[in-house]
Amino acid sequence: MGIVLGFFNPELSEFQKKKLIHEFHLFFDLNKDGNLEWKDMELARQKICDWSGWKLGCEKYTKTHELFRTIWRRLQDEGDENNDGKITIGEWLKMWTSFNEQSIKDAKKTDPLPADRKLPDWLESYVEYKFNLYDRTGDGKIDAEEFEYVLADFGIPAKDARKAFLLFSGNNTRKVDLAYFRELSTDYYRSDDPGALGNFITGKLDFAT
Ligand SMILES: [Ca+2]
Numbered sequence: 001m002g003i004v005l006g007f008f009n010p011e012l013s014e015f016q017k018k019k020l021i022h023e024f025h026l027f028f029d030l031n032k033d034g035n036l037e038w039k040d041m042e043l044a045r046q047k048i049c050d051w052s053g054w055k056l057g058c059e060k061y062t063k064t065h066e067l068f069r070t071i072w073r074r075l076q077d078e079g080d081e082n083n084d085g086k087i088t089i090g091e092w093l094k095m096w097t098s099f100n101e102q103s104i105k106d107a108k109k110t111d112p113l114p115a116d117r118k119l120p121d122w123l124e125s126y127v128e129y130k131f132n133l134y135d136r137t138g139d140g141k142i143d144a145e146e147f148e149y150v151l152a153d154f155g156i157p158a159k160d161a162r163k164a165f166l167l168f169s170g171n172n173t174r175k176v177d178l179a180y181f182r183e184l185s186t187d188y189y190r191s192d193d194p195g196a197l198g199n200f201i202t203g204k205l206d207f208a209t
């Protein structure tokens, strides 16, 4: 048995639930039917391929297809409790609670990351996909224009995206590369701290309502 660490609660707080529900509806359920299915993954894959000009048959296209198949397989394993090919919002939240419990249970002193900074395997791949989606110029960092541009496609007002970017980039003093983006994403998915900068990574500024 791993060491039981008392510093975070496996139960999701209301704040954490709000963030996860927002992410589910905004970025995962792309066809907006209320469930997460392979169809949604296909739409995500199509989006990055279309935007990047990766055509059927090219290496990037094939790689992206494989990436999403893997993400979906893992996500379905962990989240689709009744095996009906759909992850409902209830199953989604349950999956995150189980992940919290498991991370506490498996935590070891030698872990490079504390239990509350771990991400599920499939999410590591998804975070990288998300980074590449934002990094339109492919220069290894996200700038304010890219962030605003990509979020506009998800219906986020430009002024909110701009403000969010300024917040987590420390008024443009911090380079938003993949390593920092991963940190911010971990805040978003795992942290219960309302002051964590990663809370703003989806362009939503307020989870109080
Ligand atoms: Ca859907």
Ligand SMILES: [Ca+2]
Binding pocket: 079, 080, 081, 082, 083, 084, 085, 086, 087, 088, 091
């Ligand atoms: Ca299901």
Ligand SMILES: [Ca+2]
Binding pocket: 134, 135, 136, 137, 138, 139, 140, 141, 142, 143, 146
């Ligand atoms: Ca860039």
